[in-house]
Amino acid sequence: MSSSTLDYSPLGLSHSEFDLICEKLGREPNPLELAMFGVMWSEHCSYKNSKALLKTLPTGGSSILQGPGENAGIVDIGEGLAVVMKVESHNHPSAVEPYQGAATGVGGIIRDIFTMGARPIALLNSLRFGELDKARTRYLFENVVKGIGDYGNCMGIPTVAGEIYFDDHYTGNPLVNAMCVGIMRHEEVKYARAKGIGNPVMLVGATTGRDGMGGAAFASVELTEQSLERKSAVQVGDPFMEKLLLEACIELFKTDAVVAIQDLGAAGLTSSCCEMASRGKSGIWIELSCIPLREEAMTPVEIMLSESQERMLVVVKRGREKEVGAIFEKWGLSGTVIGEVTDDGLLTVLERGKVVASLPARLLADDAPVYTRESTRPAYLESVGRFDLLESEDMNIEETLIALLERPTIAGKEWVYSQYDHMVRTSTVTGPGSDAAVIRIRGTDRAIALTIDGNGSYCYLDPFMGAAIAVAEAARNLVCSGARPLAITDGLNFGNPEKREIYWQFKETIAGLTAACDVLETPVISGNVSFYNETETGAIFPTPIVGMVGVIEDISKVTGSFFINEGDVILLLGENTNELGGSEYLRMLTGRTIGECPTIDLEREKRVQRLCLEAIGRRLLDSAHDCSEGGLAVALSECCFGKGLGAKIELNDTLPIDALLFGEAQSRIVVSLKESKLDSLLELAGEFGVPARILGRVGSDELKIDVWGREVLSAPVGELEARWRGAIECAMRS
Amino acid sequence: MVFPGSNCDLDAYQAILESGEEASYVWHMEKSLEGFDAVILPGGFSYGDYLRCGAIARFSPIMASVRKMAENGRPVLGICNGFQILTEAGLLPGVLLRNRDLKFICKNVYLRVESTMSPFTKALESGSVLKIPIAHGDGNYFVDGETLRSLEENGQVIFRYCSADGEVSPQFNPNGSISNIAGVSNARGNVLGMMPHPERVCEEITGGTDGLLLFKSMISFLKGGMAGELVNS
Numbered sequence: 001m002s003s004s005t006l007d008y009s010p011l012g013l014s015h016s017e018f019d020l021i022c023e024k025l026g027r028e029p030n031p032l033e034l035a036m037f038g039v040m041w042s043e044h045c046s047y048k049n050s051k052a053l054l055k056t057l058p059t060g061g062s063s064i065l066q067g068p069g070e071n072a073g074i075v076d077i078g079e080g081l082a083v084v085m086k087v088e089s090h091n092h093p094s095a096v097e098p099y100q101g102a103a104t105g106v107g108g109i110i111r112d113i114f115t116m117g118a119r120p121i122a123l124l125n126s127l128r129f130g131e132l133d134k135a136r137t138r139y140l141f142e143n144v145v146k147g148i149g150d151y152g153n154c155m156g157i158p159t160v161a162g163e164i165y166f167d168d169h170y171t172g173n174p175l176v177n178a179m180c181v182g183i184m185r186h187e188e189v190k191y192a193r194a195k196g197i198g199n200p201v202m203l204v205g206a207t208t209g210r211d212g213m214g215g216a217a218f219a220s221v222e223l224t225e226q227s228l229e230r231k232s233a234v235q236v237g238d239p240f241m242e243k244l245l246l247e248a249c250i251e252l253f254k255t256d257a258v259v260a261i262q263d264l265g266a267a268g269l270t271s272s273c274c275e276m277a278s279r280g281k282s283g284i285w286i287e288l289s290c291i292p293l294r295e296e297a298m299t300p301v302e303i304m305l306s307e308s309q310e311r312m313l314v315v316v317k318r319g320r321e322k323e324v325g326a327i328f329e330k331w332g333l334s335g336t337v338i339g340e341v342t343d344d345g346l347l348t349v350l351e352r353g354k355v356v357a358s359l360p361a362r363l364l365a366d367d368a369p370v371y372t373r374e375s376t377r378p379a380y381l382e383s384v385g386r387f388d389l390l391e392s393e394d395m396n397i398e399e400t401l402i403a404l405l406e407r408p409t410i411a412g413k414e415w416v417y418s419q420y421d422h423m424v425r426t427s428t429v430t431g432p433g434s435d436a437a438v439i440r441i442r443g444t445d446r447a448i449a450l451t452i453d454g455n456g457s458y459c460y461l462d463p464f465m466g467a468a469i470a471v472a473e474a475a476r477n478l479v480c481s482g483a484r485p486l487a488i489t490d491g492l493n494f495g496n497p498e499k500r501e502i503y504w505q506f507k508e509t510i511a512g513l514t515a516a517c518d519v520l521e522t523p524v525i526s527g528n529v530s531f532y533n534e535t536e537t538g539a540i541f542p543t544p545i546v547g548m549v550g551v552i553e554d555i556s557k558v559t560g561s562f563f564i565n566e567g568d569v570i571l572l573l574g575e576n577t578n579e580l581g582g583s584e585y586l587r588m589l590t591g592r593t594i595g596e597c598p599t600i601d602l603e604r605e606k607r608v609q610r611l612c613l614e615a616i617g618r619r620l621l622d623s624a625h626d627c628s629e630g631g632l633a634v635a636l637s638e639c640c641f642g643k644g645l646g647a648k649i650e651l652n653d654t655l656p657i658d659a660l661l662f663g664e665a666q667s668r669i670v671v672s673l674k675e676s677k678l679d680s681l682l683e684l685a686g687e688f689g690v691p692a693r694i695l696g697r698v699g700s701d702e703l704k705i706d707v708w709g710r711e712v713l714s715a716p717v718g719e720l721e722a723r724w725r726g727a728i729e730c731a732m733r734s
Numbered sequence: 735m736v737f738p739g740s741n742c743d744l745d746a747y748q749a750i751l752e753s754g755e756e757a758s759y760v761w762h763m764e765k766s767l768e769g770f771d772a773v774i775l776p777g778g779f780s781y782g783d784y785l786r787c788g789a790i791a792r793f794s795p796i797m798a799s800v801r802k803m804a805e806n807g808r809p810v811l812g813i814c815n816g817f818q819i820l821t822e823a824g825l826l827p828g829v830l831l832r833n834r835d836l837k838f839i840c841k842n843v844y845l846r847v848e849s850t851m852s853p854f855t856k857a858l859e860s861g862s863v864l865k866i867p868i869a870h871g872d873g874n875y876f877v878d879g880e881t882l883r884s885l886e887e888n889g890q891v892i893f894r895y896c897s898a899d900g901e902v903s904p905q906f907n908p909n910g911s912i913s914n915i916a917g918v919s920n921a922r923g924n925v926l927g928m929m930p931h932p933e934r935v936c937e938e939i940t941g942g943t944d945g946l947l948l949f950k951s952m953i954s955f956l957k958g959g960m961a962g963e964l965v966n967s
Contacts, residue, residue, distance in 0.1 A: 149838050153869070154779040156741020240739050240782025330763075332738060414841075421840045421869045424777075426745045426933065426940050440939060442748075555939065 006031065011038025012217045017369060024363055032349070033357045035301045036364060039267040040274065043220040043531050046368035049497040050529040053372075053510045061523045063486055071112045071192055071262060072182075073525025075487040077551045079444050082186050084118040087126075087179035087452070087491040087547045089530035092219045093234040094147075094176040096227055098140045102147030102176050103237040104212075107309055109180040110155060111263035114246050115312065117190035117253050118182030121425060122439055123152045123159040124452045125178045126491065126545045130171030132408050132731040137166075140174050142732065147237075148178065149419040154239035155246070158428055159420035160437035161450055166408045167457065167593070172535035173223055177491040177528075179452055179547040183441065190253060192262035192272075193280035194315045194341045199259055201273075201284055202321070204328050204335040205245045205311040207294040208269075211236045212307025215266055222496055222534040241310040241333075248331040249312065255327075257320035259341075264311040270304045270364070272313040273339075274347045277361035284361065285348040286339030300356050304349065315341055373497055375504035384461060387586065387594045397661065397705070397712040400585075401633050402723050404662065407584055410630045411727035412641075435477040435561045435626050438552065447552040449483030454491075455629070456541030457582045462597035463505045466582075467512030467544045469598065469666060472605045473628060474548040475520050479609045480624040480669060482559045482616040483550030485520060490527040490546055495539025497531045505542035513544060519602040520609070522548060541593075559616050561625035562642025563672050568622055568698040570639075570647055571681065574608045574668035575691050576632065578659045584629050585662035598666050604690075605667045611688040612669050620677045620684070627668035633661040633705065633713070635670050636695075640703050640717045641724065649696035649705045657707055672698055735775045735800070735816070737762045737791045742777035742813065742933060749933035750774075753949040762794035771956050772809040772853075773800055775816025777869070777931060787830060787872045788818035797823055809853040809952050810925040814870050817917075817927030826920055826927045827885065828877035834910025838871040842941070843908055845916050845930060846896040849889040851923040854932075857951035863900045864893075864944040866930040868908060868916075873929035875911035875918070885918060893917035893928055 008018045011034060021037055022028050029037060043049055059067035065082055066074035072086035090105025106123060113120045125148055130137040152159045157180070194201070212235035218227075252258060260280060262272045269286070277284045288303055298306075314335070316324050321337055328335035342348075347364060349357040404410055417432035429447055430438035436451040453474040459466030475485040490513060495502040517523055533540040552558055563570070580586055581595025615621050627635040632651075640646055653660050673681060678694075685692035703720060705713040736743045736759050743759060750757035757774075760767065767773060780791035791797075797819075804810045804825050812820035820826045833839060845864045847855050858864075877885065885891050893916040896902045907914045909929070917928030932945030 146837075153838055153840075153871075154739070154741075154782060156778060238782070240779060240784070243739055243741065243779070243782075418841050419838050421838070423840065423867055423869060423931075423934050423941070424741060424745065426748060426937070428941075429939055 006034055008034060011035060012042050012220055013038055017041060020369060030357065032300050032304065033359055036270045036304060036357060036359065039217055039270055039305055040364045041368040042217045045267050045271055047529055048368045049371050049373060049531060051370045053507060056510060057514055057524045058517045059523050059525065064523055064525055065186065067525050068527060071115050073487065073489060074116065074189060075525055075549060077448060078446065080185050081441065082184055083448060083549050084113050084116045084182040084184065085179065085489050085547065085549055086112050086526040087177050087489045087545060088528040089491055089493060090176045090178065091173065091493065091530050091533055092223060094144055095173055095223055097234040098143035099147040100234050100236055102144040103151040104235045104309055105176050105178045106148055106151040107237045107239065107242050108265050109178045110157065110242065113180045113182035114249055115190065115192065115261050115263045116182065117188045118184040119250060120157045120180050120182045121427065122181040122437065122450055123157050123178065124450060124547060125162040126452045126454060127164045128170040128175035128456065128543060129166050130168050131166050134171065137171060138732060144174065144176055145416050145419055151237055151239045153421045155243050156424050158422045158424050160422050160428055160439065161432055161452060163452055164413060164416065165456060167541065169541045172537060173533045173540050175493050175540065175543060177545045179489060181450060181549065188253065190258060190261050192276050193260050194276040194282050194284055195280045196259055196341055197343050199315050199318050199341045200321055200337045201286060201339040201341060202314045202316060202324065202335050203291060203311060203338045204314055205333055206238065206241050206308055207292045208303055208306050209294040209308045210298065210302055210306060213302065213305055215307045220532060222532045224536065235307050235309050237309050244331045244333055245310055245312060248328050248333055252324060252327050255323065257316050257324050259315040259317055261312060261314045264313060266307060268306045274361040274364040276313065277347055278365035283342035283344040283346045284339055285342055285350060287350045289352050290336055290338040292334055292336055300349065300351055373503040374500045375507050376500040377504055378501035384594050385596055387590065395658065398715050401637065401713065402720065403588060404585060404630050404634055405637060405720060405724040406727040407588060408728055408731055409584055410634055412725040413728065414725060415728040415732065429558055430481060430560065436481040436483065438481050438558050440555055445555050447555045447558060449478045449481045449550045449552060451477040452545060452547045453477065454543055454545040456543040457593045458597045459509060459543060460541040460593055461582050463508035463542045464512035465597045465600060467509040468516040468602060469600050470544055470546040471513060471516035471520060471522065472600055472602065472666060473626065474546045475522060476609055476626045476669065478548055478550035479612045480559065480561060480626050482557045483552045484613060485522045485548055485550040487525045488517065488522050488546050488548045490524055490544060492527065492529045493533055493540060493543040493545065494531050495534045502539060509542055509544050516602055519606055557616055557619065559621055559624050560642065561639065562623055563639050563645045563647065563698040564622050564643055566645060566699050568672040569675055569678050570670065570672050570695045570698060572668060572670055572693050572695050573611055573685065573690055576653045576655060576660055577665040578655050579665045580659045580663045583631065583662060583664045585631065585658065598664050600666045607688050607690050608667045608669060611685055611690045615681055615684055620681050621671050621673050623672045625670045627670055629664060631662040631664050637703060637720050639670055641721045644701060644717055645698050646700040646702040646717045647696055647698050651705065651707045660707065735760055735762065735773060735796060737780035737794060739780045739782055740776050740778035742931065745933040746774045746776040746813065749936045749945065749949055752936040753946060753953055755953055760796060762796050765795050765799060767799040767803055772952060773803050775812040775819050777814030777816060780815055780819060787815060788822040791819045792823040801825065804925045807922060807924050809955065811854060812927040813931055813933065814929055817929055818872065820925065820927045825925050826918060827881050828875055828918065830872050831874040831876050832872050833874050839908055840867065840869040842867045843930060844896050844898050845893040846900050846902060848891045848894050851889040852892050852919045852926050853924060853952045853955035854926050854948040855892055855951060856955050858947055861900065863896060863898065865942055866932055866944055867934050868930045870929055873909040873911065875915045877912060882913060888921055890919045890921065891915055892919050892926055
């Protein structure tokens with residue numbers, strides 16, 4: 001069979017994959033069929049390099065209504081309500097065409113949410129760029145932010161939280177992970193399972209053009225110089241069209257005419273048709289001449305592979321086509337019947353009645369080969385652990401702190417989130433700039449808290465530990481707002497998995513996520529894998545991103561991260577330890593990611609989190625803030641920035657001063673509370689077995705820190721805050 | 735009023751409920767506003783802001799009735815994109831250009847009440863300061879010098895961007911709008927367009943209640959039988 005004249009390698013298929021296709025079909029595929037295999041069996045659509053390991057992630061739990069496998073996961077939040085959520089990457093498109101790449105990333109994830117029957121209520125994003133001293137980075141950053149903003153703003157969905165890191169490892173291959181969260185009643189869920197022989201299949205929304213051709217395959221190879229020419233592989237977004245599509249679908253869901261619905265994302269019509277048929281254990285035929293096109297003379301391959309945005313495939317009950325059509329017409333959209341559900345298990349493509357492709361839907365959608373790759377512990381790990389620092393005794397703490405506060409990774413992100421409408425829908429209780437966003441649920445006393453987290457530096461030094469920390473930190477952020485963590489969606493960004501060292505990183509990451517999700521009881525309900533994030537200069541840091549949702553049953557208990565009362569006592573829940581590895585402080589001093597990844601003891605983490613949540617539940621705390629990048633000194637500074645209240649801190653730990661102030665030891669939360677509640681908190685901490693130590697008091701407009709009785713910092717909060725707040729804007733002007 | 739692409743319709747609706755009154759959504763294809771006392775054109779991106787913000791929505795069938803409401807002296811409020819639609823429809827003077835720094839801006843700003851010649855400010859004190867958020871990319875208000883003078887003389891400048899203490903100066907102007915203008919009315923005073931979003935600050939839990947004051951003012955104006963001329967105090 002390998003004597004075939006068909007050229008499959010440009011489609012990304014290997015020799016053995018081609019042979020497998022021929023064997024399963026009992027014949028050679030024709031060129032259109034081969035192209036369909038090319039996209040469906042790409043890494044992007046088939047997860048062939050990740051599937052085996054992803055299966056080991058914990059995905060079940062008493063509140064999980066839908067785990068991975070549908071367009072998005074669903075978790076119960078009580079009172080008959082459910083949250084739908086998913087994160088997805090749009091890295092390659094954003095590297096080439098940042099504005100459209102980021103915008104369509106947002107558009108795609110929004111469709112994944114409302115296709116489940118939910119109303120999207122919040123957007124989050126996680127971004128990685130190179131350092132801002134490069135013009136190309138500033139261009140990418142500026143346009144990614146604009147793309148995200150323009151799409152979400154137009155949709156009227158608030159962008160409520162996000163995170164951004166800057167490091168040279170992302171210079172040529174930025175990461176853009178977008179997350180969307182929706183809400184619905186349990187009974188409103190819609191599935192993407194084509195059922196009911198003879199039911200019409202409708203294509204609704206935008207027309208089909210040549211944009212985004214082969215985007216799935218493009219996302220499944222490394223980026224090269226030539227990739228920059230591949231702008232045609234990037235889709236073009238139209239948020240207005242998507243807004244109409246959203247409102248039309250939500251109106252449609254109020255009827256009972258919908259059998260199944262799925263959005264058209266990567267691999268366009270090919271994937272949506274075969275996936276719906278495969279999930280429904282049915283077949284589908286479609287007629288190409290029925291598909292509304294926006295360009296002339298499109299070939300069957302182009303139509304089947306087009307990734308034109310803002311389209312949905314809907315299976316409706318037979319006889320209800322007119323009613324459905326009228327709803328789309330009201331919103332100025334076309335809803336066209338393009339085919340029917342069958343029972344033959346085939347995806348059959350017709351062109352004016354003539355069969356041009358006929359493939360088993362399951363083979364195409366689900367039966368791509370699954371690879372377990374060879375893995376090797378990366379060689380670089382031998383040398384990154386060691387570092388020598390100059391004597392830190394005479395370090396100027398104030399200068400160091402200000403320099404850290406001005407690091408774009410740590411600095412205030414207002415330049416970014418002021419470009420996002422984070423208030424529309426008037427339910428944002430806590431917006432961007434806090435540990436977690438809080439969204440109230442109208443008609444109830446409840447709220448949900450949302451966060452997105454990940455630290456590629458930690459994962460570079462130890463992917464197991466780094467991945468576990470990502471889950472722990474996300475949960476810690478939610479707990480600080482008063483929410484009980486429920487579930488995660490994971491965005492896994494890596495280099496080329498065919499390389500042993502990269503596969504090792506991936507394997508360790510999955511193990512770390514699994515360990516943390518198990519202990520913290522936050523299963524994975526949806527996610528995305530993005531491989532091949534490499535350029536000629538190497539791979540990105542292994543970067544798992546964790547999006548997490550939690551529930552707050554009594555909205556009056558929502559807690560902020562800032563000090564709010566003069567005279568409050570400040571405490572640290574958890575312990576300061578001598579861990580400087582992987583810190584932003586070390587990166588600032590050495591320009592490198594070095595040292596040992598901070599360790600995390602998941603059981604201890606869980607106790608700290610439970611204590612914090614219980615204390616908030618008993619209304620003991622006035623504020624709670626997670627201690628993360630930049631360490632204790634940065635965390636304390638951030639606590640002062642909200643209301644401009646200062647603090648007087650005394651530290652007596654027997655640690656090197658740099659590790660004490662700037663180390664990023666895990667499982668620490670800075671809280672403030674009224675003196676009258678101190679005894680109750682200390683008692684509670686004792687019950688939970690968590691060290692709780694008084695750090696000082698809220699007051700004045702200066703942040704003062706004494707270490708071993710010596711004043712090491714005394715700076716006006718206003719000055720620290722101005723430097724922190726202005727750093728990114730300043731970098732973008734240069 | 736719901737146009738294709740409106741997205742602050744829910745928020746405006748909720749704000750009226752929060753003010754203790756009833757409200758209904760009216761789809762832009764409808765023709766009648768029979769039975770309504772006042773109209774809100776909400777924010778959003780009608781027709782995706784294609785061509786120009788508000789340029790297509792002004793041709794919607796419902797706009798004839800909006801015009802009639804305006805002529806009859808009924809309160810008509812255009813917020814953000816609604817403001818843009820009202821200027822495109824000629825119900826308010828001036829235009830809204832791209833923001834000075836060409837970026838969308840979403841943040842809280844302070845507004846000084848410049849005139850109480852509007853149902854929405856009638857119950858407020860002239861010179862008082864409100865904290866209300868903006869969220870727009872095209873809020874840079876512009877009129878020619880002569881029109882500006884007449885707006886000022888007639889008390890049609892309703893809100894100006896200012897500091898927390900009420901100081902109006904260029905540094906508190908978020909978008910470059912002429913003379914720090916955040917909201918203007920028609921000559922009669924009953925039609926108000928403003929870029930900031932009062933409907934977003936009607937509950938403490940979502941950031942304040944300063945916006946509620948505008949809606950309550952409108953309601954007391956209506957309950958007083960629209961009594962008394964709208965005069966600048």
